[in-house]
Amino acid sequence: MDDKSLHDLLNGALAGEPPLGPVAQNALAAGIRLRRSRRIRAAAAATAAAAVIAVTIPVGLGVRGHLAGPEQPPGTPILYVGTYTSKLHTRHTYGGTVVPINTATNTPGTPIQLVGGPNSPTIADNVGKIAITPNGKTAYVTTDSSVTPVSTATNTPGRPIHIAPSANGFDYPDFIAITPDGKTAYVASGWGTVTPISTATNTPGKPIPVGSGPVWIAITPDGKTAYVASKSGTVTPISTASNTPGKPIPVGAADFSIAGGGFIAITPDGKTAYVANVSGTVVPISTATNTPGKPIRVHKGGQIWWAAITPDGKTLYVLTWGGAGPNQFVVTPISTATNTPGKPIPVGTTSFIGTDIGVGQIAITPDGKTAYAANSSSVTPINTTTNTPGKPIHIAGLLQIAITPDGKTVYAANNVGTITPINTTTNTPGKPIHVVGNFTQAIAITP
Amino acid sequence: MTSHEQEFAEFAEASAPRLRRAAFLLCGDWHTAEDLAQTALAKVFVSWRKVRRQDAAHAYATRTLVNSYLAEKRLQRSTEIITDQLPDCPAPMLAPETRMVVLDALGTLPPRSRAVVMLRYWADLSVDQAADVLGCSPGTVKTLGARALGKLRGVLGDALTDPGPPRHPPGDRHQAEETWHG
Numbered sequence: 001m002d003d004k005s006l007h008d009l010l011n012g013a014l015a016g017e018p019p020l021g022p023v024a025q026n027a028l029a030a031g032i033r034l035r036r037s038r039r040i041r042a043a044a045a046a047t048a049a050a051a052v053i054a055v056t057i058p059v060g061l062g063v064r065g066h067l068a069g070p071e072q073p074p075g076t077p078i079l080y081v082g083t084y085t086s087k088l089h090t091r092h093t094y095g096g097t098v099v100p101i102n103t104a105t106n107t108p109g110t111p112i113q114l115v116g117g118p119n120s121p122t123i124a125d126n127v128g129k130i131a132i133t134p135n136g137k138t139a140y141v142t143t144d145s146s147v148t149p150v151s152t153a154t155n156t157p158g159r160p161i162h163i164a165p166s167a168n169g170f171d172y173p174d175f176i177a178i179t180p181d182g183k184t185a186y187v188a189s190g191w192g193t194v195t196p197i198s199t200a201t202n203t204p205g206k207p208i209p210v211g212s213g214p215v216w217i218a219i220t221p222d223g224k225t226a227y228v229a230s231k232s233g234t235v236t237p238i239s240t241a242s243n244t245p246g247k248p249i250p251v252g253a254a255d256f257s258i259a260g261g262g263f264i265a266i267t268p269d270g271k272t273a274y275v276a277n278v279s280g281t282v283v284p285i286s287t288a289t290n291t292p293g294k295p296i297r298v299h300k301g302g303q304i305w306w307a308a309i310t311p312d313g314k315t316l317y318v319l320t321w322g323g324a325g326p327n328q329f330v331v332t333p334i335s336t337a338t339n340t341p342g343k344p345i346p347v348g349t350t351s352f353i354g355t356d357i358g359v360g361q362i363a364i365t366p367d368g369k370t371a372y373a374a375n376s377s378s379v380t381p382i383n384t385t386t387n388t389p390g391k392p393i394h395i396a397g398l399l400q401i402a403i404t405p406d407g408k409t410v411y412a413a414n415n416v417g418t419i420t421p422i423n424t425t426t427n428t429p430g431k432p433i434h435v436v437g438n439f440t441q442a443i444a445i446t447p
Numbered sequence: 448m449t450s451h452e453q454e455f456a457e458f459a460e461a462s463a464p465r466l467r468r469a470a471f472l473l474c475g476d477w478h479t480a481e482d483l484a485q486t487a488l489a490k491v492f493v494s495w496r497k498v499r500r501q502d503a504a505h506a507y508a509t510r511t512l513v514n515s516y517l518a519e520k521r522l523q524r525s526t527e528i529i530t531d532q533l534p535d536c537p538a539p540m541l542a543p544e545t546r547m548v549v550l551d552a553l554g555t556l557p558p559r560s561r562a563v564v565m566l567r568y569w570a571d572l573s574v575d576q577a578a579d580v581l582g583c584s585p586g587t588v589k590t591l592g593a594r595a596l597g598k599l600r601g602v603l604g605d606a607l608t609d610p611g612p613p614r615h616p617p618g619d620r621h622q623a624e625e626t627w628h629g
Contacts, residue, residue, distance in 0.1 A: 007568050007569060010564070012546055014468050017471075020467060021481055023467065023481060023485050024456055024459035025456070027463070027487075028459060031493055032492070034490065
């Protein structure tokens with residue numbers, strides 16, 4: 001074996017090389033994050049040193065936290081951003097954290113470190129979703145094995161509520177929805193159960209069996225029924241009074257291989273639940289009879305990434321990817337009166353899809369005048385009267401968007417821990433807010 | 448994007464495939480390889496201003512990659528969990544291709560030796576350059592390389608043509624041969 005033959009052998013071993021992911025973009029994002037965290041650590045070390053010199057200063061949470069927490073003036077909505085830092089990308093992990101951001105001043109508070117369940121007793125590995133009670137007092141955050149209630153008054157985490165895993169041991173609590181009366185939080189976990197949590201006592205009830213792979217929960221405005229969409233292609237209605245599941249409603253093929261599953265949007269009058277399948281159809285379900293209507297084919301060959309309904313209930317907006325062209329995102333307005341799709345609105349292209357940072361989302365302002373459609377590189381405002389797109393606002397590595405209750409700001413969170421506030425009047429981005437962690441997994445604003 | 452970021456992005460775009468291949472030869476798994484390449488590039492970005500001034504970005508990236516891999520290995524050793532239950536996994540594939548044999552053979556090498564094989568025989572670095580990347584003396588590179596070759600020869604021997612002398616000076620080879628059999 002000479003050098004040449006060994007070189008050839010090594011080259012031969014590289015056969016079957018898979019296509020390269022967005023390594024360059026991810027590296028840049030992780031690098032920016034790493035550089036910043038080093039600066040923060042240096043600053044924290046300086047602060048700690050100062051505290052040691054001035055012996056009377058207690059080294060408490062305020063010092064340990066990476067960022068000083070300003071007091072929230074009463075009545076100001078708080079934006080909660082759930083982030084996690086991947087161990088591989090930075091070599092030191094913050095795990096799952098939730099950062100409160102004062103929406104009046106756009107300043108981040110002290111990050112709230114989440115603890116996980118038996119798998120990660122010290123630091124939660126991840127953040128799934130955040131749901132806030134209608135009274136705004138508690139934010140429920142799902143992590144890799146538990147649900148943590150966070151008091152929004154003090155921004156302190158409560159004791160994690162453990163969600164028992166199923167036999168396969170891979171049940172991660174993820175989607176969470178709270179009833180309009182705020183009494184029960186429903187948590188979808190793993191391969192086929194939804195667990196009710198009493199918000200008064202923060203104790204979990206008996207898991208309710210639903211279709212395998214529950215991905216979305218929507219509760220009717222009257223709070224009587226929770227609809228759970230599963231990747232198995234069914235929607236299970238749950239009576240919230242008795243916490244018993246009804247007969248699963250078939251809504252067509254879903255695809256296990258695609259992240260997402262089904263999205264449910266319920267009309268404000270509570271009469272129809274629209275279920276959007278990733279596979280590209282929207283099925284209207286009559287909530288009175290729990291029977292599926294005729295499927296609406298949105299965009300042939302496209303995957304649905306989100307569905308949202310206007311506050312007046314007249315239009316359902318569906319975000320589809322790939323049907324109109326390679327990597328092309330379009331938003332299709334569907335009239336809820338006739339269940340017919342309108343002309344698709346192009347809202348940008350992205351090639352990030354299929355990787356862990358693929359994203360698509362629609363958020364509609366409370367006045368119903370603008371729908372913001374997000375993909376992983378931009379946010380496009382859509383005038384809901386004319387259904388015409390505005391100029392896209394570019395946000396690299398975008399993961400989540402949320403609109404403030406007053407409708408004045410859209411917050412766009414990305415994969416390097418940056419939250420960009422967008423003024424909805426001018427549709428211009430403001431100064432970005434930096435938070436601990438890089439992947440913003442969840443975002444929610446108090447009422 | 449600032450001009451620095453733009454510049455780095457271009458560099459990252461250009462060097463990512465090669466870095467990932469190098470990482471694959473180190474770890475034998477494309478997913479981990481991608482993560483390693485990404486980690487290395489992220490660290491290069493942190494020192495980007497310095498690195499680009501010295502016009503040594505690629506060498507620096509390679510060094511960071513190897514160091515990240517070695518650090519990961521050290522880390523894994525200390526966090527290994529001992530269990531009496533084996534995880535469910537498919538039976539090992541006995542692939543006839545040489546590719547698998549080479550990968551298996553590489554897998555038998557200790558991390559630093561494996562790094563030497565990659566640097567010397569795939570990236571075609573000289574002993575001094577490899578020593579620079581690994582942060583050790585040229586003598587160590589030679590010793591590690593010789594041991595690794597001996598081991599590879601033992602595993603791959605019959606799959607290969609007649610072993611010729613590796614790229615070692617004659618004096619060095621004697622010592623190296625002692626190490627193989629020792």
